[in-house]
Amino acid sequence: MNTQTSPASSSGDTSPVVHVQGLQHYFGEGEARKQVLFDNIMEVGRGEIVIMTGPSGSGKTTLLTLIGTLRRVQQGSLRVTGQELNGMHESDIVRLRRNIGFIFQAHNLFESLTAFQNVKMAADLAGMPEEESKVEIERLLTRLGLGHRIHYKPKHLSGGQKQRVAIARGLVHRPQLILADEPTAALDEESGRTAVTMFQELAKNHGHTIVMVTHDNRILDVADRIVNMIDGHIRWNVLVQEVEIICEFLSKIPMFSDLTPSTYTEVAEHMTPIQYFDGTTIIEQGDEGDLFYVIREGEVDVVVRDDQGNENVVKRLGAGDYFGEVALLKRQKRNASVRAVGDTTCYTLSKEKFRDVMDNSATFKEELRRALSARQ
DSSP states (O other): OOOOOOOOOSTTOOSOSEEEEEEEEEESSGGGOEEEEEEEEEEEOTTOEEEEEOOTTSSHHHHHHHHTTSSOOOEEEEEETTEEOTTOOHHHHHHHHTTEEEEOTTOOOOTTSOHHHHHHHHHHHTTOOHHHHHHHHHHHHHHTTOGGGTTOOGGGSOHHHHHHHHHHHHHTTOOSEEEEESTTTTSOHHHHHHHHHHHHHHHHHHOOEEEEEOOOGGGGGGOSEEEEEETTEEEEEEEHHHHHHHHHHHHTSGGGTTOOHHHHHHHHHTOEEEEEOTTOEEEOTTSBOOEEEEEEEEEEEEEEEOTTSOEEEEEEEOTTOEEOHHHHHHTOBOSSEEEEEEEEEEEEEEHHHHHHHHHHOHHHHHHHHHHHHHOO
16 A cells, blocks of 8 residues: 555544555664564554564564654655654654653663652653643552552562553653553553553543554453564454454354354454445456455345346345355356445455365365355
8 A cells, every 4th residue: 555644633634643664674784684574564543552463573573663763764664643754854753752652561760760750751751731740640650550659769669560650651641652562561460451441541532543562362352453473574464343343244154153263263364345336246257256255235236147148136135145155166157247236345355365264174164065065
């Protein structure tokens, strides 16, 4: 996608807060130079909570620090709040950072300052008025369970308490973009849930955008989007709500009814929504089959053409119905045409992914073939 973005200046602005295009990154010099990010593409919208997952060393933290301007962009485009970071002047980077909240796994607290003073530093750098920052700092630390330790220095705080101070410091000035590296790793379940609930409130009620790197499966439920990285590549980037909708549709399709949730999710992660306008021929009888379809919204007519060229509408399908599986399974040409009735959106799965899932799941294959034999 090559869409150019502009700063998100109003609540109605739909331009992405983070736009990554062809991003590559290297560590080291000369013969020791090693590529750690490979041609990545990603967009994050206003008010989204994005969770980045993947094994250690997969490039998650590197990408996060690039977004946060803590590393210089080497190759590709990276835009944050509409501003291109590749080649950005240092003074502009400093100004941009004031609208970014950082929550580090290593805390990075000043040992000579109290919890209150550590958080106040971030408020002062953002230019918050004195009285406003005082009230907000006390509110945040109290909500995070540190009301009795507001004036304690880090040496008198546990690891989890230090992490909560770091969270308060990242949130105090209500930045447009919040970047968090393992924000709940040192927290117990109650404290972790309190923290992510605060993230949700900032995102949903105030439109703040949050990107988190985590291995904490306890907090995956707050994600609007999950981005998985492996060996420097974004392997998949899915909207959780869309996956839920697809899985619900799949569970109601007879040939998928006995599949496991993990198989549903695997299929859903590879499905792409495509919109078709009224009258569009989605499938043409006699063509090679290349996609499997599930209707998200709208309707389609299934049309069969006889040897004399006469066309007959044999069926009308609506939301949750599916088509296109016969040609993929039998490796034959399409036996009917399918046309959109009104504007229609379908989830599509490529024949390669369709067959991959079949080959990797005996249950999937068995159910499909059983359904095919009953659907002649």
